[in-house]
Amino acid sequence: MPNQITHIHSSTTGHTVTTEADLLIGGKDYTIYFKSKDALLAASPEAFLSATLLPSMRVGGESLFMEEKVSPLFFDTISNTIQDIYRSWDPTLHRIKINGTAPAEEPTEKERVGTFFSGGVDSFYTLLKKQDEITDIIFVHGFDIRLSDTALRNKTSEKINTIAKRLGKNLIEIETNLRDLLNPYVKWGPLAHGAALATIGHLLSPHFRRIFIPATHTYAELFPWGSHPVLDPLWSTESLKFIHDGCEATRVEKVKLIAQSDIALESLRVCWKNPNGSYNCGQCEKCIRTMINLAANEALERCTTFDSKLNLRLVSKIKAYDDNTRAFIKENLDALRDVKETEQLRRALRNVLRRPVWPYYLKRRIKAESRRLRGK
Ligand SMILES: [Zn+2]
Structure with a gap:
């Protein structure tokens, strides 16, 4: 059929x-x-x-x-x-x-330039870097925040309205149930979210000639991921260009730009877990990683959106088994070298790197083997 x-x-x-x-x-x-x-x-x-x-x-x-x-x-x-x-x-x-x-027929000329925006590090980096060019911020309800989570939705919407006003940008908020269609078939991060952003872009095609899609990963760490520098531009038409932006910068470099913006430090939103509708729990790995980046840029004290202080016990629990995480920790250690009163944080990060990785790989091997024996 x-x-x-x-x-x-x-x-x-x-x-x-x-x-x-x-x-x-x-x-x-x-x-x-x-x-x-x-x-x-x-x-x-x-x-x-x-x-x-x-x-x-x-x-x-x-x-x-x-x-x-x-x-x-x-x-x-x-x-x-x-x-x-x-x-x-x-x-x-x-x-x-x-x-x-x-x-279709020949398109007409348009002036406005949009950027997708979630309030996170990647979004702010592109918005601040391309500030002179960007006219509109596009925020989608129903992508990373569930439609039913109205408390977090309202809080986020309020913050993003303030950001748009302070930076003099037009804000477009869109609500959609698109994930009801995508979730049963494909995973959001590894495959679906780029196509979902392209969908929103095309709905807005009468307004925009260019739309930025902020990058998650750098050119040095590319792998299959739903929004990708090779894939995103391919959703373009003759009259609307999608631009995957920000692969040139690491997280520390992105946060360096964010650390210069008061509005960014007052509204940064990175948490994936959002327990009890919290804006940034300050406890999950994404929160902890961003707080380390902020500390490395001497901006952690000025950032007001985390529910708790940086917990060194949680830093020491970071699982640094893959190359990307190890590179992340080394980069932060380098940046922290000249930052005062960060000896304990640096020690915690060094300990994470020193922890042997073989028990993790052994455990993974045993799990895979037992799955195989069970015939799964
Ligand atoms: Zn969190």
Whole structure:
């Protein structure tokens, strides 16, 4: 059975614009919506093709059918190179043919430049670095914060409104249930989140000529990841360019720029766990790593968004078994060398590096072996 995208349409209720479409994927129906009070969301066929590509590649069914006209450049890349990249990362995905589309007309010139923004280190780095060029901040509810977590949503929304005002940028907030479609088929970090950002970008295509996607990893540590410098530009059309930005800088270097901005230090949001709706718990590994970066840039005391002080016992528990984590610790140790009153932190980090890695690999080997013996 072919997968289908039908009934792409936008409607307005009061100040809220909603764009939605009916999707048939692997014989199941989905209605996926996007809402915003801040911007017109186009009934963009490119958006819904970006959103449905991975689920369609997961279920197979050979084709994805949609009647609307799409950008010829986008049609070519989504039919070919984008699928090649996903299949080299996950060979169990199927190649699918996109049917029923036709080339769109020539686009018009637009002026605005957007950036996706979550309030984290990568987002702030790109926003501050490209401040002169960026006109709009785009924040999506329903991606990293669950739609049901209204307390954290409201707190985050309030902070991001302040950031936009202080930096003189227009803010576009969008709410979507897109993860209801993606989560059953593909993992968010390793595969899906880049396609989800491209979806949002295409919905906003009437407004923007360029949209920045802040990088998570540097050029030196690239591996398959949903948003990637090789993949992200391929979602572009003739009139909207996606730019993967920030691969040139390490976390310490990114935080160095953030440490110069008061508004960033008053609103930085990095926590993945958010226990009890906390903005930054100060206890999880992501919080601890960012606090070390801030200390290395003499900015930890000035950053006001962590619920607790840097706990050296938690620093000493960092698992430094892979090359990226070891490089992260060495880089921070270098940066901390000239920072006063950080002897204890440096000692804790050195101890993490000294801890032998063989017990970890042995344990992993034993686990894999016992799984094999159980026939899994
Ligand atoms: Zn945390």
